[in-house]
Amino acid sequence: MSVDDRKLEVLRAIVEDYVATQEPVGSKALVDRHHLGVSPATIRNDMAALEDDGYIAQPHTSAGRVPTDKGYRLFVDRLSTVKPLSSAERRAIQTFLDGAVDLDDVVSRTVRLLAQLTRQAAVVQYPSLSRSTVRHVELVMLAPARVLVVLITDTGRVEQRIVDLPADADDALVGELRARINAVAVGQDFAAVETRVAELSERFGPEDRATVAAVTGTLVSTLIERHEDRVAVAGTGNLARYGQEFDHELEPLLSALEEHVVLLRLLGEATSPTPVRVRIGSENAQSGLLATSVVTSGYGPGELALASMGVVGPTRMDYPGTIAAVGAVARYVSKILAAH
Amino acid sequence: MSVDDRKLEVLRAIVEDYVATQEPVGSKALVDRHHLGVSPATIRNDMAALEDDGYIAQPHTSAGRVPTDKGYRLFVDRLSTVKPLSSAERRAIQTFLDGAVDLDDVVSRTVRLLAQLTRQAAVVQYPSLSRSTVRHVELVMLAPARVLVVLITDTGRVEQRIVDLPADADDALVGELRARINAVAVGQDFAAVETRVAELSERFGPEDRATVAAVTGTLVSTLIERHEDRVAVAGTGNLARYGQEFDHELEPLLSALEEHVVLLRLLGEATSPTPVRVRIGSENAQSGLLATSVVTSGYGPGELALASMGVVGPTRMDYPGTIAAVGAVARYVSKILAAH
DNA sequence: AATTGGCACTTGCAAGGGTCGAGTGCCAGA
DNA sequence: TCTGGCACTCGACCCTTGCAAGTGCCAATT
Numbered sequence: 001m002s003v004d005d006r007k008l009e010v011l012r013a014i015v016e017d018y019v020a021t022q023e024p025v026g027s028k029a030l031v032d033r034h035h036l037g038v039s040p041a042t043i044r045n046d047m048a049a050l051e052d053d054g055y056i057a058q059p060h061t062s063a064g065r066v067p068t069d070k071g072y073r074l075f076v077d078r079l080s081t082v083k084p085l086s087s088a089e090r091r092a093i094q095t096f097l098d099g100a101v102d103l104d105d106v107v108s109r110t111v112r113l114l115a116q117l118t119r120q121a122a123v124v125q126y127p128s129l130s131r132s133t134v135r136h137v138e139l140v141m142l143a144p145a146r147v148l149v150v151l152i153t154d155t156g157r158v159e160q161r162i163v164d165l166p167a168d169a170d171d172a173l174v175g176e177l178r179a180r181i182n183a184v185a186v187g188q189d190f191a192a193v194e195t196r197v198a199e200l201s202e203r204f205g206p207e208d209r210a211t212v213a214a215v216t217g218t219l220v221s222t223l224i225e226r227h228e229d230r231v232a233v234a235g236t237g238n239l240a241r242y243g244q245e246f247d248h249e250l251e252p253l254l255s256a257l258e259e260h261v262v263l264l265r266l267l268g269e270a271t272s273p274t275p276v277r278v279r280i281g282s283e284n285a286q287s288g289l290l291a292t293s294v295v296t297s298g299y300g301p302g303e304l305a306l307a308s309m310g311v312v313g314p315t316r317m318d319y320p321g322t323i324a325a326v327g328a329v330a331r332y333v334s335k336i337l338a339a340h
Numbered sequence: 341m342s343v344d345d346r347k348l349e350v351l352r353a354i355v356e357d358y359v360a361t362q363e364p365v366g367s368k369a370l371v372d373r374h375h376l377g378v379s380p381a382t383i384r385n386d387m388a389a390l391e392d393d394g395y396i397a398q399p400h401t402s403a404g405r406v407p408t409d410k411g412y413r414l415f416v417d418r419l420s421t422v423k424p425l426s427s428a429e430r431r432a433i434q435t436f437l438d439g440a441v442d443l444d445d446v447v448s449r450t451v452r453l454l455a456q457l458t459r460q461a462a463v464v465q466y467p468s469l470s471r472s473t474v475r476h477v478e479l480v481m482l483a484p485a486r487v488l489v490v491l492i493t494d495t496g497r498v499e500q501r502i503v504d505l506p507a508d509a510d511d512a513l514v515g516e517l518r519a520r521i522n523a524v525a526v527g528q529d530f531a532a533v534e535t536r537v538a539e540l541s542e543r544f545g546p547e548d549r550a551t552v553a554a555v556t557g558t559l560v561s562t563l564i565e566r567h568e569d570r571v572a573v574a575g576t577g578n579l580a581r582y583g584q585e586f587d588h589e590l591e592p593l594l595s596a597l598e599e600h601v602v603l604l605r606l607l608g609e610a611t612s613p614t615p616v617r618v619r620i621g622s623e624n625a626q627s628g629l630l631a632t633s634v635v636t637s638g639y640g641p642g643e644l645a646l647a648s649m650g651v652v653g654p655t656r657m658d659y660p661g662t663i664a665a666v667g668a669v670a671r672y673v674s675k676i677l678a679a680h
Numbered sequence: 681a682a683t684t685g686g687c688a689c690t691t692g693c694a695a696g697g698g699t700c701g702a703g704t705g706c707c708a709g710a
Numbered sequence: 711t712c713t714g715g716c717a718c719t720c721g722a723c724c725c726t727t728g729c730a731a732g733t734g735c736c737a738a739t740t
Contacts, residue, residue: 026732041684044733062691062732102501138490140478150490150498152480158490158500162442236576237594254577254594366703379713384704402703402720 007046009036011055012079014047015067019316024064069281069315072293076278076319083320085328089117093332100336103127103156107232110309110333115235117325120313121257125267126230127155127306127337134185134193137219139178144168149218155306155337163218166210173208177215190223229307231263242314252288257312262286267296267308276327281315291315295322297330301338309333347386349376351395352419354387355407359656364404409621409655412633416618416659423660425668429457433672440676443467443496447572450649450673455575457665460653461597465607466570467495467646467677474525474533477559479518484508489558495646495677503558506550513548517555530563569647571603582654592628597652602626607636607648616667621655631655635662637670641678649673 013034017025027040027047036043047065050056055071058064067075085093096113100106107124114122132153140148145165152158180203184196197219201212236257240250256262266286268277276297282290293315298305309330311322353374357365367380367387376383387405390396395411398404407415425433436453440446447464454462472493480488485505492498520543524536537559541552576597579590596602606626608617616637622630633655638645649670651662 024732028732039684040732041686042682045683048734058733060691062689062730064732136480136482136488138478138480138488140476140490140492142476142492148476148478148492148498150478150480150500152482152488156502158488158498160490160492160498162496234598236598237591240580240591240594251577251580254580258574258576364703368703380703381713381715382711385712388705398704400720402701402718404703 006036006038007050008074008079009034010043010046011050011067011071012075014050014056014065015071015075015079018066019318022316024059024066026064029064067316069283072280072315072319073283076280076323080320080323083324085324089325090328092117093329097329097332097336106333106336110329111232111234114309114311114326114329115238117329118311118313118317118322119235119238119241120311120317120322121233121235121239122309122311123257123263123267124232124309125264125307126232127153127157127300128229131189131300131304131306132157133187133189135187137178137181137185139174139181139215141169141171141174147174147215149215149222151219151222155301159222161218161222163214165214169208169211173211177204177212181216181219194220194223229264231260231267233257233263235311239313249288249291253292253312256286256288266294266312267310276323276330278319278323293317293319295319295326297326299330299334299337301334306337346376346378347390348414348419349374350383350386351390351407351411352415354390354396354405355411355415355419358407359658362656364399364406366404369404407656409623412620412655412659413623416620416663420660420663423664425664429665430668432457433669437669437672437676446673446676450669451572451574454649454651454666454669455578457669458651458653458657458662459575459578459581460651460657460662461573461575461579462649462651463597463603463607464572464649465604465647466572467493467497467640468569471529471640471644471646472497473527473529475527477518477521477525479514479521479555481509481511481514484510487514487555489555489562491559491562495641499562501558501562503554505554509548509551513551517544517552521556521559534560534563569604571600571607573597573603575651579653589628589631593632593652596626596628606634606652607650616663616670618659618663633657633659635659635666637666639670639674639677641674646677 010030013030013036014025017030017033027043030036030043031038031040047056050071051058051065054068055074056065057068059066093113097106097109100109103126107126111122111124114124132155134151135154136152138150138152140150142148142162145168147163147165147169148160149163150158150160177200180200181197184200185193188196197216200216201209204212236254239253266279266284266289276295279294279296281293284290284292284294289312291314292312294310294312295317296308296310298308300306310326313322350370353370353376354365357369357373367383370376370383371378371380387396390411391398391405394408395414396405397408399406433453437446437449440449443466447466451462451464454464472495474491475494476492478490478492480490482488482502485508487503487505487509488500489503490498490500517540520540521537524540525533528536537556540556541549544552576594579593606619606624606629608619616635619634619636621633624630624632624634629652631654632652634650634652635657636648636650638648640646650666653662
């Protein structure tokens with residue numbers, strides 16, 4: 001085993017021990033717990049080198065070493081092996097998710113499942129409107145000058161809005177409008193709907209154009225405004241267990257978890273479902289989250305990821321286990337959505 | 341001023357000082373800060389009596405006194421005067437809530453507003469399905485054997501469910517079913533809908549009854565299952581600020597705030613919008629919430645409260661301010677709902 | 681050149697001990 | 711019924727000390 005290899009092995013051991021014990025780890029404990037075939041003094045030299053390179057640090061002079069964000073990054077990228085889920089966990093995923101009745105249920109079950117599996121805070125984004133397509137648009141007259149617009153997407157998501165019309169409308173007009181909207185919108189993604197629906201009012205007589213514009217305008221604004229999607233959060237209590245660790249940082253963290261805008265940025269842009277991404281500590285560049293790591297994965301029925309899910313926890317988390325859990329849940333949810 | 345009156349005055353002073361300083365309050369500090377016209381020794385006697393009666397307690401022998409749950413209860417019931425909101429707060433309520441575009445928006449704005457005003461965790465129940473009435477039921481065919489059921493209530497709430505039919509249906513059947521359901525359901529409360537819709541299948545031919553039953557069954561189960569309403573939570577981070585106080589109790593508290601079932605029980609049965617209710621510490625009889633008080637108020641457009649809102653905080657909270665804030669927000673939201 | 685054992689050094693942490701001060705309860709006197 | 715005085719209790723704080731973990735460096739060994 002070459003020297004560099006051993007240094008990496010030492011880093012791996014430090015990360016694993018530190019994650020397990022939550023205490024700075026020294027050279028002696030390291031040789032005791034892991035059967036590296038060398039003496040503590042040798043390890044000390046390696047540790048000094050690792051510290052020079054910025055992978056580990058000591059909280060104070062006479063303490064053991066603690067991994068830095070950079071150290072965790074190296075660990076995640078090159079040292080961790082995928083930890084397969086236990087069969088109990090696998091079963092938990094199935095039984096937990098198979099009972100879901102609709103999209104809302106899938107999301108709320110998923111977020112609770114993730115929180116429970118990882119014992120951390122979980123975040124699940126509702127499938128993004130912007131990447132899904134329209135399955136149906138329904139117009140319901142509530143009053144002569146009031147129409148409910150219901151938008152149904154191919155992911156099963158439903159959005160509704162009430163429109164006050166500039167003038168009274170009758171069933172015939174609404175019926176025609178419904179038919180025309182669906183004719184141009186069904187099966188299209190949202191960007192396409194936006195342009196195609198805008199051209200609709202030309203097909204109607206001048207006296208109806210204001211009404212048509214009110215309805216299509218609402219539809220388009222629903223597409224745009226709700227573009228910033230909803231997210232579900234669970235397991236914030238799990239973070240309190242690490243209370244000591246975050247110390248006084250807990251409050252901004254909890255606040256951040258309530259800010260959906262922040263969460264969406266956190267979940268980031270999901271492009272394809274497969275790879276699980278990890279953002280560690282300061283890589284987040286998000287004020288309340290400098291002491292946390294975020295493990296995310298895209299998910300969705302097809303090749304494209306419609307949304308993201310992930311967990312938020314302390315940087316000293318069990319990365320292999322968390323990555324495996326997030327990946328497995330994302331794959332399973334994707335399968336469920338595809339079957340729908 | 342009679343002796344009993346002074347004892348109550350002492351209790352009031354203790355509660356106010358303790359809430360302000362978060363530290364046990366002694367006899368000397370009491371006479372200094374409040375101009376009771378007597379000496380510390382006299383206060384001590386009163387305090388001893390109050391302690392005998394269980395209104396206050398000392399954490400340890402040589403410390404000052406702290407109110408007990410019973411003491412807070414007496415304070416809330418008889419000693420606290422309503423603290424009018426500042427004009428800034430009043431304005432905040434208006435500007436914050438007036439921009440709401442739909443029911444979801446009203447609820448999410450309300451919960452954030454409450455959290456901000458009281459600097460505690462806020463909980464708002466969505467207007468209860470069970471007490472509202474049906475405004476419209478819409479059926480949308482998604483596929484020959486698949487129908488989307490959309491339920492719209494008079495509070496503007498929309499619930500949807502997808503039904504897989506036992507056999508293919510055509511537009512005519514769905515149209516007739518839609519008409520009949522609306523004929524018997526619109527304007528009715530949910531209990532009535534449940535019975536009246538059940539009788540519907542008799543009006544259809546035997547070959548369609550299974551289809552009708554599938555749709556009406558789904559409708560009814562939506563009424564029942566979604567009966568347990570959704571709640572919105574905000575401001576959990578505010579609780580972390582009291583971290584020391586709750587000590588290790590923070591985790592179960594956060595967990596409880598994620599359990600919607602627990603929250604709904606906490607919000608309790610709202611019967612009429614007006615009175616603000618306060619549950620103090622052990623009165624909650626809810627495991628994670630023994631160190632917290634809950635201030636709730638019903639709200640709704642009419643005389644009957646459709647739902648509840650409230651805040652959760654430490655027992656040592658500013659009761660007059662919190663009660664005023666919750667009451668004012670509840671009244672304002674009720675007004676908004678009535679105007680809708 | 682890499683590894684190792686030894687050794688001096690640093691430093692946080694826990695325990696012990698002493699002082700301080702806030703606060704109490706009680707009692708005698710007004 | 712109230713008040714001043716007094717002895718007492720007990721946690722908070724500070725300081726010291728001993729301890730143990732862990733380090734860095736160096737000379738010796740392989």
